[in-house]
Amino acid sequence: GAVVSQHPSWVICKSGTSVKIECRSLDFQATTMFWYRQFPKQSLMLMATSNEGSKATYEQGVEKDKFLINHASLTLSTLTVTSAHPEDSSFYICSASPSGSHQETQYFGPGTRLLVL
Amino acid sequence: SQQGEEDPQALSIQEGENATMNCSYKTSINNLQWYRQNSGRGLVHLILIRSNEREKHSGRLRVTLDTSKKSSSLLITASRAADTASYFCATAPGGGNKLTFGTGTQLKVEL
Numbered sequence: 001g002a003v004v005s006q007h008p009s010w011v012i013c014k015s016g017t018s019v020k021i022e023c024r025s026l027d028f029q030a031t032t033m034f035w036y037r038q039f040p041k042q043s044l045m046l047m048a049t050s051n052e053g054s055k056a057t058y059e060q061g062v063e064k065d066k067f068l069i070n071h072a073s074l075t076l077s078t079l080t081v082t083s084a085h086p087e088d089s090s091f092y093i094c095s096a097s098p099s100g101s102h103q104e105t106q107y108f109g110p111g112t113r114l115l116v117l
Numbered sequence: 118s119q120q121g122e123e124d125p126q127a128l129s130i131q132e133g134e135n136a137t138m139n140c141s142y143k144t145s146i147n148n149l150q151w152y153r154q155n156s157g158r159g160l161v162h163l164i165l166i167r168s169n170e171r172e173k174h175s176g177r178l179r180v181t182l183d184t185s186k187k188s189s190s191l192l193i194t195a196s197r198a199a200d201t202a203s204y205f206c207a208t209a210p211g212g213g214n215k216l217t218f219g220t221g222t223q224l225k226v227e228l
Contacts, residue, residue, distance in 0.1 A: 108159040
């Protein structure tokens with residue numbers, strides 16, 4: 001089956017630093033990847049749609065300068081949380097849809113837990 | 118507001134019993150999907166039901182869809198302790214590829 005990995009799986013950082021999270025599709029190419037955040041015991045909220053070779057599309061209320069997304073290849077998208085603050089602490093999950101598919105089903109990474117001190 | 122609302126929010130049952138979760142949505146859809154999330158992990162796709170389907174089975178899972186009521190249900194039969202997880206419905210409003218998730222049901226299956 002389609003596998004999506006994320007790295008790191010968890011990260012602790014100091015307030016004011018930047019953190020980069022990688023999302024990779026291991027056995028398929030993904031023109032489109034998605035980034036979500038999830039607070040404890042809550043649902044997933046879509047942050048942005050990452051498109052290979054073009055700018056990401058951000059959901060309303062998500063600061064594009066705060067959450068930088070780069071989708072440089074068909075198998076890798078990165079999310080950089082810039083100048084992280086404690087309120088950015090969350091569980092970040094990416095997903096990917098295989099290129100050429102109807103993109104109905106998304107394959108999710110295992111998530112990255114971010115704790116900002 | 119949430120595209121998908123699920124109930125119950127939490128469900129605790131004994132192993133061997135059936136578990137039923139419901140999801141309601143607001144806009145028109147092409148399909149509705151159910152995902153499972155184990156604590157602190159990513160999501161696993163369970164099943165997709167299209168708008169022209171009323172019922173679909175996959176192993177111990179049975180999903181129904183009522184587009185007139187904009188609702189869906191997920192039934193897990195003969196539950197096992199390993200079924201303990203959160204279950205989310207998801208739709209792509211307007212037929213796009215951006216998923217909107219429901220609020221989720223936390224299922225606990227006790228031995």
